[in-house]
Amino acid sequence: MLQERVPDLSRSVTSLVEPDRVRREVYTDPDIFELEMQRIHERVWIYCGHLTQIPKAGDYYTVQVGRQPMIMVRKSDGGVAVLHNRCPHRGNMICGDLKGNTGEFFRCSYHAWTFHHDGKLKNIPMMESGYQGTRFGKGNPDCNVKPAARVEVYRGFVFASLAKDGPSLKEFLGPAIVAFDDMCDRAPEGEVEIVPNCFRVIQRSNWKIFMENQLDALHPSVTHQSTGRAAHEVEKQIAKKTRKGEAPLSYHMLSAFATVTIDKWDGFQTINYPHGHSILTGYMGLRPQDPDTLAYDKIMIKKYGKKRFEEIIGVNIHHVLVYPGLSVQSPLQQLRAVRPLGVDRTLTEIWHFRLKGAPEAIYRRSLAYYNLVNSPATLINADDLENFWKCHQGLASEGGDWVSFHRHYGRDLEKNGVVESAPNMGTSEAPMRNQMKAWVQYLQD
Amino acid sequence: MPKNDLQHDVEQFLYYQAELLDTKQWQAWIDLFADDGIYWMPPDASYKTWEGQPAIFAEDKNLMNVRRGRVLHPDAWSQRPLWGTNHLVSNVSIQKEHKNGDVEVRSRFHMMELRRDDVRHFAGSYLHKLKKSKAGYRIQLQRVDMTNAQAAYDYVLQVWV
Known part of the structure; x- marks a missing residue:
């Protein structure tokens, strides 16, 4: 259904968005959601995590890029890979946990296919007897776990893009x-x-x-009025009690939601x-x-x-x-x-x-x-x-x-x-x- | 004090604590805490201290008063809809009894929450460090370990559990 509507939708995006107003369907139409996942989230640079989350070889975190379940993993050579969380055999997710350490390689829980940290096939049980003469086996890239098209790291922050082409991370940012x-x-x-x-x-x-x-x-002083006011009251009480007349900065962080008024935000x-x-x-x-x-x-x-x-x-x-x-x-x-x-x-x-x-x-x-x-x-x-x-x-x-x-x-x-x-x-x-x-x-x- | 009475007193205190939450008597609930008492909900059961680490809640009486002030404020939008909780406290087990009457007690809870037409269930364990005072027990530490501490929260917790 979406595929039928795609040409229609992309033609009509200009009628959905005017410079000063936006049609409500932009937020609520499931087909538009699918389209924006395809054309935005699964193309641009998406933040996956920070290198210090995965300090040791084999450390991994699962992460969602667009709609795709992915794995961010520290490789044995110290680099980082971002892979689709999918075994090329029958499609089984390779990592079922949010995070962990996979050891020296990934091992699928279904039929024990194993993969290096960069997603390349390591071994298939019965590789010789079972796969001889078939088009599947070592050397065929279809047997690897599919990596993100591009991965870049800036000052420890890891990003992935599922599109082969496009601006570099620095150009994008x-x-x-x-x-x-x-x-x-x-x-x-x-x-x-x-x-x-x-x-x-x-x-x-x-x-x-x-x-x-x-x-x-404009929203903080409206939406967060209640917390800002409550924090301001307590902040004043603490200030009165302490010798230096100051409450910890955290109270100021909260009270500012109310004390910084709309006209100040305009500044x-x-x-x-x-x-x-x-x-x-x-x-x-x-x-x-x-x-x-x-x-x-x-x-x-x-x-x-x-x-x-x-x-x-x-x-x-x-x-x-x-x-x-x-x-x-x-x-x-x-x-x-x-x-x-x-x-x-x-x-x-x-x-x-x-x-x-x-x-x-x-x-x-x-x-x-x-x-x-x-x-x-x-x-x-x-x-x-x-x-x-x-x-x-x-x-x-x-x-x-x-x-x-x-x-x-x-x-x-x-x-x-x-x-x-x-x-x-x-x-x-x-x-x-x-x-x-x-x-x-x-x-x- | 004979063991049975102690068990009974501690249980009654824990039930009362939960009852104050369920009946939204926020000030009376805060008053259960010692002046330097702490309410702590760690994001992970392995945490040993509330200080210097991420915490779902880590509140002294001042911060409890901020939260109380917020939920009672007429502009606390998210507090406006029909909202209520129901706690059950059980498996009360006294871990330590000090000579001065202070006790450490573990228990388990189950809390059902209604907000608008949605029901959520939370469960977990309590660790209470209770100080004996003339006026009865005062909470030195209420540690709350949620079973779903590490899971994603569908919406958030607005008051103490």
Whole structure:
């Protein structure tokens, strides 16, 4: 059915998306979902994981690229491979666990076919007696586990693309590469390592609803009012009780959701790049002067020199969005990867990273944000997820045909394909318009 | 104290703790904790301490008050729909009894949650470190190990389990 509709759908994407508004079917039509999996998620660079998740040869993590179950594995030569999680014999999944160590080779649980870490066939039981004279056997590439068409690693972050051709990872990321540079540069050793825990949360909505929320600078003070207010009250009580008159920074991270009001959010800025990527500049650029921060600053200055240190720490980013499936908060060393499960179901995998060489207190500060905002008992995302579900329910109804992206439309500043929100218009819906522009281009290709 | 009475008292305390959650008496529930008490839900049963590690919950009384303030706020959108829980606590086993009357106790729970028309089930084990005080037991540590700690959460947990 889809195949019959594909030519139709790709012709009609332009009628589904206008510069300032989008048809509801874009979020709810299962055939459009299939098409965007084919033409976006299974072509572009998708984040698989970090090298420090798989330090030893044979270590693996299973990961979903588009709709495809894949395995990210550390090879014996130290490199990394991303393979389809499918035995070429009868199609059995090779790894049934989320993660593990496969030893020196993969072994299919069905008929004991074995494969090297790069997916090449190692052995088939009864290779001689059973397969002699058939077209199957060693040397036939059809007997290998199929690898991702392309794999690239940038500063430890592993990406795979299922398309043979296309831009390199660096070309694809463009200026959004700052997500990884900003995160790693803040480490005295210039690298981050994974904190070995993944929070996995399912939202009952289309994946794009999540992506469009990430840089929506108007929503925090509305959606997260309750937590922001509650945290602000407790923050004030703690401040009153302590000698220095200050509550831990984690309370500020929460109370800011309410105390940073809509007009203040307008003072921030979004910068929107080709391929749908965006940056939100903003309030995380604050520079506390507590002893922990000062100790960290000292280590950093010793490592990088005063000038370079100021450059690193001066990068004023709240959030980087790598379209279509990655939301990175580099100053807090966390990352959310989006795995679409269906047109109305989306999994987010949420990771935290440690700045190598930074004091423990710095790690614990961002860990507090990871736990409070991003755990499955989140004080923040609980209300986002509620909105996402309600959005999807509304869009699935026939109460209207369009989603509006008109906020500050026509006022953004465009130069060389980069769209910046205008001064004091940081809540512009430019990131959503930018994502849909990329979406149309991908679907028409 | 004779063993039977101790077992009975500890069980009654655990039932009361669960009852306060199910009847949404958040302040009374928080008051069960010692001033430096901790509510902890690790993401993995192998974790030994709540400090310095990822945690589904790791809350002192201040953070509990943030969560209480949130769920009682009129703009806590996700709290608005019909929502309720029902805990069953069982398999209560006293692990340690200190001379001063403090105890460590393990138990198992099953919680059914209703939100709108959806039912979810959560199960797992509790470890309670209880301090004996004049007013009865106070919780020094409530460790909650969910059976599904490592599994994906379909939606999230809004309050304590």
